[in-house]
Amino acid sequence: MRRENSGLELSRVIFVGRTYDEYVKMFDLTDEELKNYTILDTPAGACSFTAIASQLGYRVTAADIAYFHSVEQLYQKGLDDIEHAIEGISKVKENYKWDYFNSIDELEKQRNSALHNCVRHMKQFPELYSPANLPELPFNNGQFDMILSAHFLFMYSDRLDFNFHKKTLKEMTRVARKEIRIFPLADLSGSRYENLQEIIMFIHDLGWKAEERIVSYEFQQNGKSMLRVYKD
Template sequence: MFDLTEDDLRGRAVLDCPAGACSFTAVARAHGVNAIAADIAYDHSVDELERKGREDIEHTMEAVQRAAERYRWEIFRDVDHLRQARMEALAACVADMRQHPSRYVPVVLPDLPFSDARFDMTLSAHFLFMYSDRLDEAFHRATLAELMRVTRHQVRIFPTVDLHGRRYEHMDALLAWARTQGWEAREVRVPYEFQRNAHTMLVLNKVGLSC
Protein backbone atom coordinates (compact mmCIF):
# COMPACT_ATOMS: atom_id res chain seq x y z
CA MET A 1 0.00 0.00 0.00
CA PHE A 2 2.99 2.35 0.43
CA ASP A 3 4.66 1.18 -2.79
CA LEU A 4 7.92 0.33 -0.99
CA THR A 5 10.40 -2.53 -1.34
CA GLU A 6 12.67 -4.07 1.27
CA ASP A 7 15.59 -2.21 -0.28
CA ASP A 8 13.72 1.08 0.19
CA LEU A 9 13.49 0.42 3.93
CA ARG A 10 16.47 -1.72 4.94
CA GLY A 11 18.86 0.14 7.23
CA ARG A 12 16.48 3.05 7.78
CA ALA A 13 14.77 4.27 10.92
CA VAL A 14 11.03 4.02 10.22
CA LEU A 15 8.07 5.05 12.35
CA ASP A 16 4.70 3.30 11.94
CA CYS A 17 2.07 5.62 13.40
CA PRO A 18 -0.61 4.85 14.32
CA ALA A 19 0.39 1.21 14.13
CA GLY A 20 -2.39 -0.64 15.93
CA ALA A 21 -2.18 -4.42 16.22
CA CYS A 22 -0.14 -4.64 13.04
CA SER A 23 2.81 -6.89 12.20
CA PHE A 24 4.78 -4.28 10.23
CA THR A 25 7.33 -3.55 12.97
CA ALA A 26 7.94 -7.22 13.71
CA VAL A 27 8.36 -8.14 10.04
CA ALA A 28 10.36 -5.03 9.15
CA ARG A 29 12.80 -5.60 12.03
CA ALA A 30 13.41 -9.13 10.77
CA HIS A 31 14.45 -7.62 7.42
CA GLY A 32 16.94 -5.10 8.77
CA VAL A 33 14.64 -2.11 9.25
CA ASN A 34 14.94 -0.07 12.46
CA ALA A 35 11.17 0.14 12.89
CA ILE A 36 9.25 1.62 15.81
CA ALA A 37 5.47 1.38 16.27
CA ALA A 38 3.42 4.07 18.01
CA ASP A 39 -0.24 3.95 18.96
CA ILE A 40 -2.67 4.98 21.68
CA ALA A 41 -3.50 1.28 22.19
CA TYR A 42 -0.05 0.53 23.60
CA ASP A 43 -1.13 1.94 26.94
CA HIS A 44 -2.92 -1.38 27.39
CA SER A 45 -1.18 -4.55 28.55
CA VAL A 46 -0.20 -7.03 25.85
CA ASP A 47 -2.87 -9.47 27.03
CA GLU A 48 -5.51 -6.75 26.87
CA LEU A 49 -4.32 -5.61 23.46
CA GLU A 50 -4.53 -9.17 22.16
CA ARG A 51 -8.05 -9.62 23.54
CA LYS A 52 -9.21 -6.29 22.16
CA GLY A 53 -7.48 -7.00 18.85
CA ARG A 54 -9.41 -10.25 18.43
CA GLU A 55 -12.69 -8.50 19.22
CA ASP A 56 -11.91 -5.68 16.78
CA ILE A 57 -11.10 -8.16 14.02
CA GLU A 58 -14.41 -9.93 14.47
CA HIS A 59 -16.34 -6.64 14.48
CA THR A 60 -14.46 -5.53 11.36
CA MET A 61 -15.18 -8.80 9.56
CA GLU A 62 -18.88 -8.38 10.28
CA ALA A 63 -18.80 -4.87 8.85
CA VAL A 64 -16.83 -5.96 5.79
CA GLN A 65 -19.24 -8.84 5.18
CA ARG A 66 -22.20 -6.45 5.25
CA ALA A 67 -20.50 -4.12 2.76
CA ALA A 68 -18.59 -6.65 0.66
CA GLU A 69 -19.31 -4.72 -2.54
CA ARG A 70 -17.04 -1.90 -1.31
CA TYR A 71 -13.99 -4.15 -1.60
CA ARG A 72 -11.99 -5.79 -4.37
CA TRP A 73 -11.61 -9.50 -3.60
CA GLU A 74 -8.28 -10.10 -5.32
CA ILE A 75 -5.65 -9.62 -2.60
CA PHE A 76 -7.96 -11.48 -0.22
CA ARG A 77 -10.20 -14.23 -1.61
CA ASP A 78 -13.03 -13.68 0.85
CA VAL A 79 -13.81 -12.57 4.40
CA ASP A 80 -12.36 -15.77 5.90
CA HIS A 81 -9.07 -15.18 4.09
CA LEU A 82 -9.04 -11.59 5.34
CA ARG A 83 -9.78 -12.73 8.90
CA GLN A 84 -6.90 -15.23 8.74
CA ALA A 85 -4.48 -12.55 7.56
CA ARG A 86 -5.57 -10.13 10.30
CA MET A 87 -5.27 -12.82 12.99
CA GLU A 88 -1.77 -13.74 11.78
CA ALA A 89 -0.75 -10.07 11.87
CA LEU A 90 -2.13 -9.72 15.41
CA ALA A 91 -0.26 -12.83 16.55
CA ALA A 92 3.03 -11.54 15.10
CA CYS A 93 2.50 -8.13 16.70
CA VAL A 94 1.70 -9.58 20.13
CA ALA A 95 4.67 -11.97 20.02
CA ASP A 96 7.04 -9.12 19.13
CA MET A 97 5.56 -6.88 21.83
CA ARG A 98 6.24 -9.56 24.45
CA GLN A 99 9.86 -9.93 23.33
CA HIS A 100 10.63 -6.29 22.51
CA PRO A 101 8.24 -3.97 24.38
CA SER A 102 10.46 -0.92 23.80
CA ARG A 103 9.58 -1.04 20.09
CA TYR A 104 5.95 -0.19 20.89
CA VAL A 105 5.44 3.33 22.17
CA PRO A 106 2.11 4.63 23.54
CA VAL A 107 1.16 7.99 22.00
CA VAL A 108 -1.85 10.24 21.66
CA LEU A 109 -1.85 12.16 18.40
CA PRO A 110 -1.17 14.89 17.52
CA ASP A 111 1.66 14.72 20.12
CA LEU A 112 4.65 12.40 19.73
CA PRO A 113 7.39 11.78 22.34
CA PHE A 114 10.22 11.65 19.78
CA SER A 115 13.00 14.11 19.04
CA ASP A 116 13.10 16.19 15.86
CA ALA A 117 14.10 14.19 12.74
CA ARG A 118 14.27 10.96 14.77
CA PHE A 119 13.13 8.84 11.81
CA ASP A 120 14.14 8.67 8.16
CA MET A 121 10.58 7.87 7.10
CA THR A 122 7.15 7.72 8.71
CA LEU A 123 4.30 5.53 7.49
CA SER A 124 0.71 6.08 8.53
CA ALA A 125 -2.11 3.78 7.42
CA HIS A 126 -5.88 3.74 7.76
CA PHE A 127 -6.32 6.61 10.19
CA LEU A 128 -5.98 10.14 8.84
CA PHE A 129 -8.56 10.94 6.13
CA MET A 130 -10.39 7.66 6.75
CA TYR A 131 -12.09 9.13 9.82
CA SER A 132 -12.59 12.65 8.54
CA ASP A 133 -16.15 12.57 9.86
CA ARG A 134 -14.65 12.46 13.39
CA LEU A 135 -11.29 14.20 12.96
CA ASP A 136 -11.47 17.81 11.83
CA GLU A 137 -9.15 19.69 9.48
CA ALA A 138 -7.23 21.26 12.37
CA PHE A 139 -6.44 17.81 13.77
CA HIS A 140 -5.19 16.63 10.38
CA ARG A 141 -2.89 19.64 10.02
CA ALA A 142 -1.55 19.32 13.58
CA THR A 143 -0.90 15.61 13.10
CA LEU A 144 0.87 16.11 9.77
CA ALA A 145 3.04 18.81 11.32
CA GLU A 146 4.00 16.50 14.18
CA LEU A 147 4.72 13.55 11.88
CA MET A 148 6.92 15.81 9.77
CA ARG A 149 8.69 17.16 12.86
CA VAL A 150 9.92 13.70 13.89
CA THR A 151 10.78 12.69 10.30
CA ARG A 152 14.01 13.51 8.53
CA HIS A 153 12.96 12.84 4.94
CA GLN A 154 9.48 11.62 4.06
CA VAL A 155 5.99 10.85 5.37
CA ARG A 156 3.62 8.53 3.49
CA ILE A 157 -0.07 8.33 4.42
CA PHE A 158 -2.47 5.74 2.99
CA PRO A 159 -5.20 6.03 1.82
CA THR A 160 -6.48 9.48 0.89
CA VAL A 161 -10.15 8.48 1.04
CA ASP A 162 -12.69 7.99 3.82
CA LEU A 163 -14.43 4.77 4.85
CA HIS A 164 -16.83 5.15 1.92
CA GLY A 165 -14.07 5.52 -0.66
CA ARG A 166 -14.53 9.28 -1.08
CA ARG A 167 -11.45 11.48 -1.48
CA TYR A 168 -10.76 13.57 1.62
CA GLU A 169 -12.86 16.68 1.08
CA HIS A 170 -10.15 19.09 2.27
CA MET A 171 -7.29 17.44 0.36
CA ASP A 172 -6.65 20.28 -2.07
CA ALA A 173 -6.58 22.81 0.76
CA LEU A 174 -4.34 20.48 2.77
CA LEU A 175 -1.89 20.11 -0.11
CA ALA A 176 -1.74 23.88 -0.51
CA TRP A 177 -1.21 24.33 3.24
CA ALA A 178 1.55 21.67 3.29
CA ARG A 179 3.45 23.54 0.58
CA THR A 180 3.30 26.72 2.65
CA GLN A 181 5.12 24.77 5.38
CA GLY A 182 8.04 24.21 3.01
CA TRP A 183 7.18 20.62 2.15
CA GLU A 184 6.77 18.91 -1.20
CA ALA A 185 3.24 17.45 -1.17
CA ARG A 186 1.55 15.18 -3.69
CA GLU A 187 -0.97 12.38 -4.07
CA VAL A 188 0.48 9.21 -5.59
CA ARG A 189 -1.26 6.15 -7.05
CA VAL A 190 -0.11 2.87 -5.48
CA PRO A 191 -0.35 -0.73 -6.77
CA TYR A 192 -2.69 -1.79 -3.95
CA GLU A 193 -6.45 -1.58 -3.71
CA PHE A 194 -8.59 -3.58 -1.32
CA GLN A 195 -11.21 -1.01 -0.36
CA ARG A 196 -12.55 0.33 -3.64
CA ASN A 197 -11.04 3.72 -4.58
CA ALA A 198 -8.45 3.40 -1.77
CA HIS A 199 -5.44 3.31 -4.08
CA THR A 200 -3.65 6.60 -3.44
CA MET A 201 -1.35 7.89 -0.73
CA LEU A 202 -0.21 11.33 0.37
CA VAL A 203 3.55 11.81 0.13
CA LEU A 204 5.23 14.66 2.02
CA ASN A 205 8.94 15.40 1.55
CA LYS A 206 11.21 17.84 3.27
CA VAL A 207 12.20 20.17 0.44
CA GLY A 208 15.42 19.07 -1.21
CA LEU A 209 15.28 15.67 0.50
CA SER A 210 13.81 12.39 -0.67
CA CYS A 211 13.96 8.71 0.23
Protein backbone atom coordinates (compact mmCIF):
# COMPACT_ATOMS: atom_id res chain seq x y z
CA MET A 1 0.00 0.00 0.00
CA ARG A 2 1.53 3.30 -1.08
CA ARG A 3 0.80 6.52 0.76
CA GLU A 4 1.86 10.09 0.18
CA ASN A 5 3.81 11.47 3.10
CA SER A 6 1.80 13.89 5.23
CA GLY A 7 4.91 15.65 6.48
CA LEU A 8 4.68 13.99 9.89
CA GLU A 9 7.86 12.21 10.88
CA LEU A 10 7.34 8.50 11.49
CA SER A 11 9.24 8.81 14.76
CA ARG A 12 6.34 10.94 16.08
CA VAL A 13 3.70 8.33 15.19
CA ILE A 14 2.75 5.88 17.95
CA PHE A 15 1.59 2.67 16.29
CA VAL A 16 0.10 0.51 19.03
CA GLY A 17 -3.39 -0.94 18.93
CA ARG A 18 -6.11 -2.79 20.80
CA THR A 19 -7.87 -6.00 19.80
CA TYR A 20 -11.37 -6.50 18.42
CA ASP A 21 -12.53 -7.96 21.75
CA GLU A 22 -11.23 -4.92 23.62
CA TYR A 23 -13.17 -2.64 21.28
CA VAL A 24 -16.43 -4.51 21.80
CA LYS A 25 -16.06 -4.08 25.56
CA MET A 26 -14.70 -0.54 25.73
CA PHE A 27 -17.38 0.78 23.38
CA ASP A 28 -20.18 -1.44 24.70
CA LEU A 29 -20.98 -2.59 21.16
CA THR A 30 -23.97 -4.85 20.55
CA ASP A 31 -24.36 -7.50 17.85
CA GLU A 32 -27.18 -5.46 16.33
CA GLU A 33 -25.00 -2.36 16.04
CA LEU A 34 -22.12 -4.31 14.52
CA LYS A 35 -24.38 -5.98 11.98
CA ASN A 36 -26.40 -2.93 10.95
CA TYR A 37 -24.10 0.09 11.28
CA THR A 38 -21.40 1.41 9.03
CA ILE A 39 -18.55 2.24 11.42
CA LEU A 40 -15.48 4.46 11.26
CA ASP A 41 -12.61 3.85 13.68
CA THR A 42 -10.44 6.94 14.07
CA PRO A 43 -7.65 7.27 14.94
CA ALA A 44 -7.39 3.51 14.49
CA GLY A 45 -3.62 3.03 14.73
CA ALA A 46 -2.62 -0.64 14.89
CA CYS A 47 -5.99 -1.81 16.24
CA SER A 48 -7.36 -5.03 14.79
CA PHE A 49 -11.01 -3.96 15.04
CA THR A 50 -11.37 -3.22 11.33
CA ALA A 51 -9.60 -6.43 10.35
CA ILE A 52 -11.63 -8.79 12.51
CA ALA A 53 -14.93 -6.95 12.03
CA SER A 54 -14.49 -7.12 8.25
CA GLN A 55 -13.82 -10.84 8.44
CA LEU A 56 -17.09 -11.20 10.34
CA GLY A 57 -18.93 -9.39 7.56
CA TYR A 58 -19.30 -6.01 9.26
CA ARG A 59 -18.79 -2.67 7.49
CA VAL A 60 -15.87 -0.92 9.17
CA THR A 61 -13.32 1.60 7.91
CA ALA A 62 -10.16 2.76 9.71
CA ALA A 63 -8.55 6.20 9.51
CA ASP A 64 -5.30 7.42 11.02
CA ILE A 65 -2.45 9.83 10.32
CA ALA A 66 -0.10 6.82 10.52
CA TYR A 67 -1.54 5.45 7.29
CA PHE A 68 0.34 8.08 5.30
CA HIS A 69 3.33 5.76 5.82
CA SER A 70 3.95 2.36 4.24
CA VAL A 71 2.74 -0.86 5.84
CA GLU A 72 6.31 -2.10 6.15
CA GLN A 73 7.39 1.03 8.03
CA LEU A 74 4.38 0.82 10.31
CA TYR A 75 4.91 -2.83 11.12
CA GLN A 76 8.46 -2.24 12.32
CA LYS A 77 7.36 0.89 14.16
CA GLY A 78 4.61 -1.11 15.82
CA LEU A 79 7.01 -3.77 17.05
CA ASP A 80 9.32 -1.12 18.49
CA ASP A 81 6.46 0.80 20.10
CA ILE A 82 5.01 -2.31 21.74
CA GLU A 83 8.38 -3.13 23.25
CA HIS A 84 8.72 0.44 24.52
CA ALA A 85 5.16 0.51 25.91
CA ILE A 86 5.52 -2.81 27.71
CA GLU A 87 8.76 -1.62 29.29
CA GLY A 88 7.06 1.53 30.52
CA ILE A 89 3.95 -0.20 31.87
CA SER A 90 6.11 -2.74 33.71
CA LYS A 91 7.52 0.12 35.79
CA VAL A 92 4.08 1.44 36.85
CA LYS A 93 1.97 -1.71 37.05
CA GLU A 94 0.04 -0.25 39.98
CA ASN A 95 -1.56 2.30 37.63
CA TYR A 96 -3.38 -0.49 35.80
CA LYS A 97 -5.99 -3.10 36.64
CA TRP A 98 -4.98 -6.66 35.86
CA ASP A 99 -8.39 -8.25 35.37
CA TYR A 100 -8.69 -8.29 31.58
CA PHE A 101 -4.98 -9.04 31.14
CA ASN A 102 -3.57 -11.57 33.57
CA SER A 103 0.03 -10.40 33.22
CA ILE A 104 2.48 -8.20 31.36
CA ASP A 105 3.21 -11.15 29.07
CA GLU A 106 -0.48 -11.50 28.21
CA LEU A 107 -0.71 -7.77 27.48
CA GLU A 108 2.29 -7.97 25.14
CA LYS A 109 0.80 -11.01 23.41
CA GLN A 110 -2.49 -9.21 22.75
CA ARG A 111 -0.80 -6.01 21.53
CA ASN A 112 1.28 -8.06 19.08
CA SER A 113 -1.83 -9.93 17.95
CA ALA A 114 -3.60 -6.64 17.18
CA LEU A 115 -0.59 -5.38 15.23
CA HIS A 116 -0.22 -8.56 13.16
CA ASN A 117 -3.93 -8.72 12.30
CA CYS A 118 -4.03 -5.03 11.42
CA VAL A 119 -0.97 -5.10 9.17
CA ARG A 120 -2.04 -8.28 7.39
CA HIS A 121 -5.46 -6.79 6.67
CA MET A 122 -3.97 -3.47 5.53
CA LYS A 123 -1.98 -5.33 2.89
CA GLN A 124 -5.04 -7.22 1.68
CA PHE A 125 -7.60 -4.38 1.82
CA PRO A 126 -5.79 -1.02 1.68
CA GLU A 127 -9.00 0.73 0.63
CA LEU A 128 -10.34 0.25 4.17
CA TYR A 129 -7.45 2.21 5.72
CA SER A 130 -7.60 5.93 4.99
CA PRO A 131 -4.87 8.43 5.87
CA ALA A 132 -6.43 11.20 7.94
CA ASN A 133 -5.08 14.10 9.96
CA LEU A 134 -7.57 15.10 12.64
CA PRO A 135 -9.35 17.42 13.13
CA GLU A 136 -10.11 16.85 9.44
CA LEU A 137 -11.57 13.65 8.00
CA PRO A 138 -11.58 12.76 4.27
CA PHE A 139 -15.19 11.55 4.24
CA ASN A 140 -18.59 12.80 3.12
CA ASN A 141 -21.26 14.27 5.38
CA GLY A 142 -23.05 11.48 7.25
CA GLN A 143 -20.98 8.78 5.58
CA PHE A 144 -20.95 6.52 8.67
CA ASP A 145 -23.61 5.54 11.17
CA MET A 146 -21.12 5.45 14.03
CA ILE A 147 -17.62 6.74 14.78
CA LEU A 148 -15.43 5.07 17.41
CA SER A 149 -12.45 6.94 18.83
CA ALA A 150 -10.19 5.23 21.36
CA HIS A 151 -7.26 6.45 23.46
CA PHE A 152 -6.77 9.78 21.75
CA LEU A 153 -8.84 12.89 22.37
CA PHE A 154 -9.16 13.22 26.13
CA MET A 155 -6.26 10.92 26.93
CA TYR A 156 -3.80 13.38 25.40
CA SER A 157 -5.41 16.52 26.82
CA ASP A 158 -1.95 17.72 27.88
CA ARG A 159 -1.00 18.23 24.22
CA LEU A 160 -4.36 18.38 22.40
CA ASP A 161 -6.05 21.52 23.66
CA PHE A 162 -9.73 22.28 24.18
CA ASN A 163 -10.01 23.99 20.81
CA PHE A 164 -8.64 20.89 19.09
CA HIS A 165 -11.22 18.76 20.91
CA LYS A 166 -14.04 21.01 19.74
CA LYS A 167 -12.85 21.03 16.13
CA THR A 168 -12.49 17.24 16.12
CA LEU A 169 -15.93 16.66 17.61
CA LYS A 170 -17.51 19.08 15.15
CA GLU A 171 -15.87 17.19 12.29
CA MET A 172 -17.04 13.87 13.72
CA THR A 173 -20.63 15.13 13.94
CA ARG A 174 -20.35 16.06 10.27
CA VAL A 175 -19.24 12.57 9.24
CA ALA A 176 -21.44 10.52 11.61
CA ARG A 177 -25.15 9.99 11.08
CA LYS A 178 -26.15 8.52 14.43
CA GLU A 179 -23.44 8.14 17.07
CA ILE A 180 -19.92 8.91 18.21
CA ARG A 181 -18.29 6.98 21.05
CA ILE A 182 -15.10 8.17 22.72
CA PHE A 183 -13.06 6.11 25.21
CA PRO A 184 -11.68 6.72 27.81
CA LEU A 185 -12.58 9.90 29.70
CA ALA A 186 -9.27 9.96 31.57
CA ASP A 187 -5.86 11.32 30.65
CA LEU A 188 -2.54 9.49 30.71
CA SER A 189 -2.19 10.03 34.45
CA GLY A 190 -5.59 8.48 35.11
CA SER A 191 -7.23 11.80 35.97
CA ARG A 192 -10.70 12.56 34.64
CA TYR A 193 -10.75 14.94 31.66
CA GLU A 194 -11.24 18.34 33.28
CA ASN A 195 -13.23 19.97 30.46
CA LEU A 196 -15.80 17.21 30.03
CA GLN A 197 -18.81 19.33 31.02
CA GLU A 198 -17.75 22.11 28.64
CA ILE A 199 -17.40 19.54 25.86
CA ILE A 200 -20.87 18.18 26.59
CA MET A 201 -22.30 21.72 26.41
CA PHE A 202 -20.50 22.24 23.09
CA ILE A 203 -22.00 18.98 21.79
CA HIS A 204 -25.47 20.19 22.79
CA ASP A 205 -24.84 23.43 20.90
CA LEU A 206 -24.12 21.34 17.81
CA GLY A 207 -27.58 19.81 18.11
CA TRP A 208 -26.46 16.45 19.50
CA LYS A 209 -26.86 14.81 22.89
CA ALA A 210 -24.18 13.27 25.09
CA GLU A 211 -24.05 10.86 27.99
CA GLU A 212 -21.34 9.16 29.99
CA ARG A 213 -21.56 5.38 30.04
CA ILE A 214 -19.69 2.96 32.29
CA VAL A 215 -18.37 0.00 30.31
CA SER A 216 -17.12 -3.47 31.22
CA TYR A 217 -13.53 -2.76 30.17
CA GLU A 218 -10.99 -1.14 32.48
CA PHE A 219 -7.23 -1.49 32.11
CA GLN A 220 -5.95 1.96 33.03
CA GLN A 221 -7.09 3.00 36.50
CA ASN A 222 -10.22 5.20 36.27
CA GLY A 223 -10.51 4.44 32.56
CA LYS A 224 -13.87 2.67 32.47
CA SER A 225 -16.14 5.33 31.00
CA MET A 226 -16.92 6.34 27.45
CA LEU A 227 -18.74 9.38 26.09
CA ARG A 228 -21.70 8.49 23.89
CA VAL A 229 -22.66 11.33 21.51
CA TYR A 230 -25.91 10.70 19.67
CA LYS A 231 -28.99 11.96 17.89
CA ASP A 232 -32.54 10.98 18.84
